[in-house]
Amino acid sequence: MLRATSRMANIKQQKKRVETASRQRLENLRYRSTIKTLAKRLERAVEDGDTELVESEHRALVRTIDKAVARGALHRNAAARKxxxxxxxxAGAEA
Structure with a gap:
């Protein structure tokens, strides 16, 4: 019978790789979460109608997306879509 358990590597280098991968996974999650938060803040700023805030939120969102792509946390096509x-x-705010 097969068991679906995760097993820890017993080779020193593989233990290091598991730790590294875990840290990278958390950092990638932080990028994706921040992008979602900034997108919601942009939508809220558009609803409020504050043009300065809309511009700064949009700039922050695009900058974070570009950083995530450079870091490898987000695929470039997904970034382009976002x-x-x-x-x-x-554009909806300007109309």
């Missing part, structure tokens, strides 16, 4: 969505939200 930036396009943010641009549509921004």
């Amino acid at each position: 930036k396009s969505q943010a641009a549509r939200v921004l």
Whole structure:
């Protein structure tokens, strides 16, 4: 019978890789979570109608998305999609 348990490596280098992968996974999660938060803040700023806040939130969102792509936390096509969505939200604020 097969068991679905995760087993820890018993080779020293593999233990290090498991730790590294875990740290990287958490950092990637932080990037993705921050992008979602910034997107919500942009939408809220558009609803409030504050143009300065909308511009700064959009800039912060695009910058974070670009950093996530450079870091490898986000695929470039997913980043392009998210930036396009943010641009549509921004265009809605200007209309």
